Amino acid sequence: MTQRVLAICSSGGHWMQLMRLQRSFEGLDVAYACTRADYEKDVPGHRFYVVGEVNSKSLQRMPRTLYTVMRALLKERPDTIITTGALPGLTALVLGKVFFRSKTIWIDSIANSEQISVSGRHASRIADVFLTQWPHLSSPDGPDYWGAVI
């Protein structure tokens, strides 16, 4: 059976980095989720979910993010969840790992060239694959470095 992938992230640079990974999903059944509804046009022919934006300055929005991410996960029941950040992506990895036993992939944004993001440090505890895009930030205990999306 074709594997199901949920590719999820925040808007802006996170989404543009995720879009650069589309060829990684060839031959897989991929759905996308992002915090902006108008990004659906970027992925024609794919299922698309809008999830609630949240960041550490707006934690009061977390209940809506939890609800919208959980709803997407219940529809998709993904074998693998992949994210380029940030907090909504972390939310998806945690819920997916706990409730759906999904494989989880965190790719820290290339913006984090001096240290791993806060969400990334949390994701490191539950991600099956935990990647930085900067070789000098990788270490034997993680994160790994497989290259950069640019």
Place this chain on the structure above:
Amino acid sequence: MIFVTVGTVMPFDRLIIALDEWAAAHPGTAVFAQIGSGTYLPKSMEWDRSLAPSLFREKVEAAEVVVAHAGIGSYLTSAGARTPLVMMPRRKALGEHTTDHQLATANWLRGREGIFVAEDETGIEQAISEAMDSVAGPDQFSDHAPEAFVNRLNAYIRGREA
């Protein structure tokens, strides 16, 4: 036309105010700003809170110079259009972002062709002037991540790599 963008998620009024002042001082140049959730409303330039992605790309392509926060999306879009880019990093201490990663991005990209970093609003005038005199924007790159990275991810997702 100068296109100004601070993304859509968090306000960055310091940059919007600086560009509104720049626009007032340079009435011969049209300026359009995507101000996101900022509270300062520009007086001397056109603005919108958020542009659809296709319209955003059109603005970046049509612009003589893009002035942006030091976000990866702004960099990738400017490079895609080869439009010279002025970047001013958000600072955590001023409540402009959750961390200082935009300082790191500015440090990473500083000195590249077509990139002009303004450390703060006092550097905006000179950075825009240099960007307007520049011959090209940032180097373009392929639309996709490198093949080795893509293939390794695909293999992992398919369960062909431990």
